[in-house]
Amino acid sequence: MLKSRHLLGLDGMEKPEIELLLNTARSFREILDRPIKRVPTLQGKTVVNLFYEPSTRTRISFELAEKRMSADIVNFSAGTSSVKKGESLIDTVKNIEAMKIDMVVVRHSSPGAAHLLSQVLDANIINAGDGGHEHPTQALLDMMTIRERFGNLAKLTIGLIGDISHSRVALSNIFGLKAMGARVLVCGPSTLIPRGIERLGVEVFHNIDEVIPQVDVLNILRLQLERQKSGLFPSLREYHNFFGITRERLERAEKPILIMHPGPMNRGLEISSHVADSEHSVILEQVTNGIALRMAVLYLLAGGKSEIH
Amino acid sequence: MTENFKAQILNKSDMGRIITRLAHEILEKNRGLEKLVLIGLRTRGAYLAERISHKIQEIEGREVPTGFLDVTLYRDDFRTRLKQPSVEVTNIPFAIDEENIVLIDDVLYTGRTIRAALDALMDFGRPARIYLAILVDRGHRELPIKADFVGKNIPTSFGEEIKVKLQEIDGEDSVNLIDISN
Amino acid sequence: MKFTKDVSKGQEGFQKLPEKLILKHARVIDPGQNLDDVLDIYLVNGVIERVEKIDPLNFDGEVLDLDGKLVSPGWMDMHVHLREPGREDEETIKSGSLTAANGGFTALCCMPDTMPAIDTQEIILYIKDRARGSLVEVHPIGAITKKREGLELAEILDLVEQGAVAISDDTVPVMSAEIMRRALEYSRMAGIPVVAFEEDTTMTSSSYMNEGYTSTCLGLEGIPSVAEEIMIARDIMLTEYSGSRLHIAHISTRKGVELVRQAKAQGIAVTAEVTPHHIALTEESVRSFDTNTKVRPPLRTGEDVEALLEGLRDGTIDAIASDHSPHAWEEKASEYIYAPFGVIGLETALGISVGELVHKKVLDIAGLITKYAINPYRILGLPYPAIMKGHLANLSIFDLDAEWKFDPARSLSKSSNSPFVGRRLKGKPFAVINNRQYFRSIL
Numbered sequence: 001m002l003k004s005r006h007l008l009g010l011d012g013m014e015k016p017e018i019e020l021l022l023n024t025a026r027s028f029r030e031i032l033d034r035p036i037k038r039v040p041t042l043q044g045k046t047v048v049n050l051f052y053e054p055s056t057r058t059r060i061s062f063e064l065a066e067k068r069m070s071a072d073i074v075n076f077s078a079g080t081s082s083v084k085k086g087e088s089l090i091d092t093v094k095n096i097e098a099m100k101i102d103m104v105v106v107r108h109s110s111p112g113a114a115h116l117l118s119q120v121l122d123a124n125i126i127n128a129g130d131g132g133h134e135h136p137t138q139a140l141l142d143m144m145t146i147r148e149r150f151g152n153l154a155k156l157t158i159g160l161i162g163d164i165s166h167s168r169v170a171l172s173n174i175f176g177l178k179a180m181g182a183r184v185l186v187c188g189p190s191t192l193i194p195r196g197i198e199r200l201g202v203e204v205f206h207n208i209d210e211v212i213p214q215v216d217v218l219n220i221l222r223l224q225l226e227r228q229k230s231g232l233f234p235s236l237r238e239y240h241n242f243f244g245i246t247r248e249r250l251e252r253a254e255k256p257i258l259i260m261h262p263g264p265m266n267r268g269l270e271i272s273s274h275v276a277d278s279e280h281s282v283i284l285e286q287v288t289n290g291i292a293l294r295m296a297v298l299y300l301l302a303g304g305k306s307e308i309h
Numbered sequence: 310m311t312e313n314f315k316a317q318i319l320n321k322s323d324m325g326r327i328i329t330r331l332a333h334e335i336l337e338k339n340r341g342l343e344k345l346v347l348i349g350l351r352t353r354g355a356y357l358a359e360r361i362s363h364k365i366q367e368i369e370g371r372e373v374p375t376g377f378l379d380v381t382l383y384r385d386d387f388r389t390r391l392k393q394p395s396v397e398v399t400n401i402p403f404a405i406d407e408e409n410i411v412l413i414d415d416v417l418y419t420g421r422t423i424r425a426a427l428d429a430l431m432d433f434g435r436p437a438r439i440y441l442a443i444l445v446d447r448g449h450r451e452l453p454i455k456a457d458f459v460g461k462n463i464p465t466s467f468g469e470e471i472k473v474k475l476q477e478i479d480g481e482d483s484v485n486l487i488d489i490s491n
Numbered sequence: 492m493k494f495t496k497d498v499s500k501g502q503e504g505f506q507k508l509p510e511k512l513i514l515k516h517a518r519v520i521d522p523g524q525n526l527d528d529v530l531d532i533y534l535v536n537g538v539i540e541r542v543e544k545i546d547p548l549n550f551d552g553e554v555l556d557l558d559g560k561l562v563s564p565g566w567m568d569m570h571v572h573l574r575e576p577g578r579e580d581e582e583t584i585k586s587g588s589l590t591a592a593n594g595g596f597t598a599l600c601c602m603p604d605t606m607p608a609i610d611t612q613e614i615i616l617y618i619k620d621r622a623r624g625s626l627v628e629v630h631p632i633g634a635i636t637k638k639r640e641g642l643e644l645a646e647i648l649d650l651v652e653q654g655a656v657a658i659s660d661d662t663v664p665v666m667s668a669e670i671m672r673r674a675l676e677y678s679r680m681a682g683i684p685v686v687a688f689e690e691d692t693t694m695t696s697s698s699y700m701n702e703g704y705t706s707t708c709l710g711l712e713g714i715p716s717v718a719e720e721i722m723i724a725r726d727i728m729l730t731e732y733s734g735s736r737l738h739i740a741h742i743s744t745r746k747g748v749e750l751v752r753q754a755k756a757q758g759i760a761v762t763a764e765v766t767p768h769h770i771a772l773t774e775e776s777v778r779s780f781d782t783n784t785k786v787r788p789p790l791r792t793g794e795d796v797e798a799l800l801e802g803l804r805d806g807t808i809d810a811i812a813s814d815h816s817p818h819a820w821e822e823k824a825s826e827y828i829y830a831p832f833g834v835i836g837l838e839t840a841l842g843i844s845v846g847e848l849v850h851k852k853v854l855d856i857a858g859l860i861t862k863y864a865i866n867p868y869r870i871l872g873l874p875y876p877a878i879m880k881g882h883l884a885n886l887s888i889f890d891l892d893a894e895w896k897f898d899p900a901r902s903l904s905k906s907s908n909s910p911f912v913g914r915r916l917k918g919k920p921f922a923v924i925n926n927r928q929y930f931r932s933i934l
Contacts, residue, residue, distance in 0.1 A: 001392050023395070027398045031399070034433055113827075131710055194706070196703050
């Protein structure tokens, strides 16, 4: 059983809880292959998808997961600009909660936004990404995908490549993978590696060719193009030449490496098309697993709460 | 609530004989293997399905398609529970359309689990018909559900419970009557 | 959580000061005179008549038994944001003064980041007018540059003539070294210090907390300590070059303290203050995502706190000031990145300081009083309110050992953005006397 009524992040989550989530997700995976891809479990539960940042794929993935579980769904999308001018986040969610909802999936540009909601609402809160902080369901689906291929995370070495400083995907992966006993390497330009990251138990590299021979999995992060404009690295061309994952680089490895990417990809920048579409790429499996994983999260969080109060 | 052993209902060899009989009864009723598939309900119904499946193969010399179903997600008590039971993998690696399904579980009690299983199966396709095979029927039905194949009928009172143990997960084969009425 | 406060609140703290009053059995400490003794203070019409052991039978007048209490020269909080004019919903000159009295202060300096800024005589006169007759003396700090834009010097001589005790663009560092140099040179002529908020803002756009391991864990962009230290180093060099006086507001980093220590050793006229929240909290408290941990400079590491304590101990840091920054509830009750920086502190400064410094033996009680009642005056070139015959009684009275919790319902501030709500404090304001008024703290 999960310790919290909310899924805010993987920081502090221990192995048994992560295993429960991954095992449950594995059981849910089969539902997606049924002729009727729907179970009645969350009938009568209302889930609000509260997206303060544009995100097509995460929102669709959550929405499908909710539909597969037979929940009622409300979608709320707001641009950041209207947030600053208009109603406060707390007022918005209190209004939504007054409409008698059970769970809130929240995506927001501010770290801690999901924590804030968990403090003011009775609903279960699922963090779908809070700024550069955490994106727990993405990291869990990444771990689920790795475990599907290798069985066990504990003996693996996983490389996280790219902008570690601004990546909630990287941070949640580090928390989760370290809890599961994996070895984690991070590699990127020194301006995109945050201070103190070693204290999370990861090893820092700046040369991708030193990383490739050591890893079982490469999780290649999306490069936000605006980082170049803010002066954190000189050019996309140089980034690709030194940090882009290409066939030539991977061919130097002795064993095949599992290729992952949380999407959306910048093909030809952080990952070459050949690598993205290769037989070792599980990028689309990640997407499928994402639905099963999110179904599992919904299932494990949605207890008989409505009967309590 | 304390659990007190009251009586052993079935031992290992009793269970072996029942499995053999159920296999024969199923084959007899279905007139052979034609369109026959077995689906065991997780957890213990799945092991019983495997055993019956092996027995049928012994008898007929051919394999009968066997799948496993977890009905947790279809149960009707979801909203009244605080804790979620763990969900196991459902594995039905064949189409069930127009098949004759034998649903297999260890104990038939209120009938709610079977109701959930029927709902679940409808999401996989449209079977020609569904039979129900049960190791122990202990009575107290709350829904109009009846087993087609019954290993043993054991009328129980509300203060009693049936405890089925199987070699595969419990380390022994037995069915015991337990007193749970303090 | 409350949205508004009763505007008449706090009046119950005022009690009539009797014509003749004996403060009995108090431990009287005035480090400026090396005074630390259990004495009686005899006040006539609010003026100190005698400070000695008095046989009460020989005197008429009312007796205030202060057994177990401490009497100190009146404390000054030299770094307060009063929000008037401009944001009277958050704090006014009146509410802020009452809050100061409630927290054990008899004087405060108000920072110039009002709307409009304190960059003209008129605003100084307005503030002085609003504060007239107040128990708590309000000393305005004028702006360095017009509208605090960092571009052109404000009319500093004018400001000082009307009562500005220092100049500062607080909350907006003066990024141009040229302007800072000229401000230091010009203020030297006016005889006042420049109070500097030290942060190189080219390094800190869109950042929210101290940069380091914790900011990495929280995904919050960091304000590096070096952004503060660069500016401290620059301003120390400019101060030396221009022969002026520099006061560094709310110093927060280990290397910053070291830079000030070295500058003082070289005889450069630099002083520094620290806030109670920077010595009582570390960046770890940001993990709660409580927006009352969002302050500027940010809460730093335990190592920085150790250095700040050492700086207080060895005199590198001269003063403690609260940086009282009231913010409306609805502004703080928001996402971490959108919430404004700053916390209120006038009413918890004494409790935090006594608890963290005196009870933890960083400073003795005379040392703490020096940081609040003597050095702020000295930095501003003003006489401190010595407990001496013939002086107007300007006293802070407090209880060193009283244990309590800060309850915003007892606060007189119009805002309640404190990181110390519910925290167990040891050391509590009891009363203040100044300008022939007596105020009993209602905390």
